[in-house]
Amino acid sequence: MADLAGEITVGAYLAARLTQLGCRHLFGLPGDFNMNLLDEMLTHNDLEWQGGANELDAAYAADGYARVGRTVGAVITTYGVGELSAVNGVAGSFAEDVPVVQITGLPSTDAIRSGARLHHTLLDGDYLHFARMYREVTVAQAVLDRTDPTAEIDRVLSAMLAASKPVYLGVPLDIAKAPVPADRLRTALVTPASDPEAVAAFTDALRDRLPRMDRLTVLAGPGVHRRGLEAGVARLADVPGIRIASQVGSKAILDETHPASLGTYLGDRTLHPGSQAVVDDAGVLVMVGTVYSDFSTGFFSHRYQPGHAIEIALDHARIGPALYPGVRLDDGLAALGEVVAGLTFAPQEDVPATEPPVAHRADDEPLDHTTMWALMQEWLPASTTLVAEMGTAFFGALDVTLPDHSDLLGQPVWSSIGYTLPAAWGAALARPERRPVLMIGDGSAQLTIAELGRLLTHPSAPVVLLIDNDGYTVERKIQSPEAVYQDIPAWDWNALPAALGASDAVVHDVATPGALRDALAAATDPSAAHFLRVRLHRDDAPRLLLELAEGIAKVNATT
Structure with missing residues (x-):
């Protein structure tokens, strides 16, 4: 770790921030515009280089790293040709709420200001074409200059944590090695806290509604994975009468052999016989970290009405039409767990387990x-x-x-x-x-x-x-x-x-x-x-x- 009382380079500062956030591997490819940055970032002993065959692969790898590790991913490319190769992977992270930082090494600030006609550019003097492209698939962006680059790094990374979506950082050649004070690293970057008043109001509303309901079903989505909240769902499953279904992006969010498990919900293509009715006809349906798409609903063959459900999303909660902005997913799920812990819901019908696939061909027949x-x-x-x-x-x-x-x-x-x-x-x-x-x-x-x-x-x-x-x-x-x-x-x-x-x-x-x-x-x-x-x-x-x-x-x- 750097001497927090002294100075470090911008590249070393960025590496330190990533490791503070749990990122231990940096994916990408070298190019002449990012090697200053790579040299500075990799002097940080806790960050290990993982070179890919191309930038798209590196972006995919950073995405898989962040999903499975419940952490953040980082991919570094060179300007233009490299960052455009990675953009499809970053777009996938945006669509599926995966926190990844796309780091681009840019030509020097002098070249950018003068519009120098360099390789990897469109030869029109505009060096921000590609940063503007990334605005469509990231929630925050910055091209660093000498005006407080550490504050910009922290702003962008904080936006990534808040939204659980990708961000973009452009770092010119000279800025990568520029000295900056290290003392900002004393203050950790954290996911925004919930609004305590909103959490209290949401909790009170749950206490008012849930004791009057005889059945409760939870539909758990991939947002639970993104925030590492699987244990909270497991605790809900232990409350008598609560049943848990998962979406296709969050299969096995609950042990699939658990008595409360309804398996994977896919509308009228739901895998467990009878599970669709338990979700669609729930006395009260609670959607936790869910997504709404053609695949997650079995091509919109679901019968439940999202607008009538209780929803706990990344940055808000909702009970029917009543919205509680500022209730983060972590605290919304904790509030639900607190309220139901003292309740007992009516037993729901047993749902037959999914029939496992059967090996119906002989060992010497063609495989199917x-x-x-x-x-x-x-x-x-x-x-x-x-x-x-x-x-x-x-x-x-x-x-x-x-x-x-x-x-x-x-x-x-x-x-x-x-x-x-x-x-x-x-x-x-x-x-x-x-x-x-x-x-x-x-x-x-x-x-x-x-x-x-x-x-x-x-x-x-x-x-x-x-x-x-x-x-x-x-x-x-x-x-x-x-x-x-x-x-x-x-x-x-x-x-x-x-x-x-x-x-x-x-x-x-x-x-x-x-x-x-x-x-x-x-x-x-x-x-x-x-x-x-x-x-x-x-x-x-x-x-x-x-x-x-x-x-x-x-x-x-x-x-």
Whole structure:
């Protein structure tokens, strides 16, 4: 830690702030405009460099790191070409409320003022094109100059904490090494506190309403994960009569074998039989950290009325039309827990457990999705981060009951293909005690495959299942299955781990249930990383994906 009575550079100050916020890894790529900044930031011993193959991958990795680690992520790029490569990843973080700081190394302040015609620019003298672009996908931005840069860093990072969304910092070459007082680091940056009066009013309103209700159901969303409040939801589940459902972005927020668990809510495609009615017909529905989108509601097939519910959001609470601004999610959930702790709600009907997928094919028959997911259900060990790409992998994973101390990492709102491979790398760094198991389709993997070697050489010995099914299966199920644009080049997948630097990874070529069973048994050994090429028929897909693809096709057909 720097001498807080002396001076440090702007770069070292930024690094110190990030480590104070729990960030221990910096993702990105070097470029001539950010190397001053990198040199200064990496002199801070607690910040470890993680170089990606490209800036998009680095942004995805920072996102996965922040989600799984319940911390903040940081990605650093060079000006123009680098920051534009990262913008899709940052947009996904914005859409899904993930706190990530995009740090861009800019040319010097003299070059910016003079409009010098430098490389990586548009040769028009305007150096703020790209900072303005980032305004659309970040909640705060700053291009630092010599006028109190530490105050600007603190302002931007504080906005990230308050909104749980990305921010943008542009740091010119000369500013990165500029000396600044270190004493501001004595004051920690924290998430804004709730308004005590608003919390008191909300608590009183809950005390007035809830004792008059005989049933209470909680719909828990990904905001609970973002704030690390899973324990608060678990305490609610222990109150007699309360039932808990999760959204697709927060599967297993409560142990899925808990008696109060309703599983994952997806409107009329909800996985637990009878669970939809418990949510839609709740005496009182409490939405905690939820999102509202096509995927989270089963393509708007939900029957509950959000406007009639009790909502506890990141920065406000609401009871029907009554709004309580300034009640933060942490305190709103604590208030709910306090009020219900002394209540007993009427017992709700038992909801039948989801029927687990059954391996219905013989060991020597061609493998299909149903059998693959049944074998995954049997095999998944405790303390796993299951990382599932949007499409066949994610919607198959929703049917799996996760083991204890496990999590599902996906991107159900932004749904950018290729996200999960770099995100699994970030997740492995954030939670090294949890072994990552990545399931990704061949089409998605081709976008970000350069990080495969980096992932497979991580000490947590990840397991990667590459679903080889000849192209974009999810798109085929939506429209034009035989169109040429659904095809992808055939790759020698078995050769890729070694070619990308993971020569010690164990490679399995799987086409039958027996081969998959054997490969998973071998992968149980945590001393080595395993890469499974899993061959499936082009037109086979998990049952939930087929239902949702049908919903997308119907919506698209009306436009």
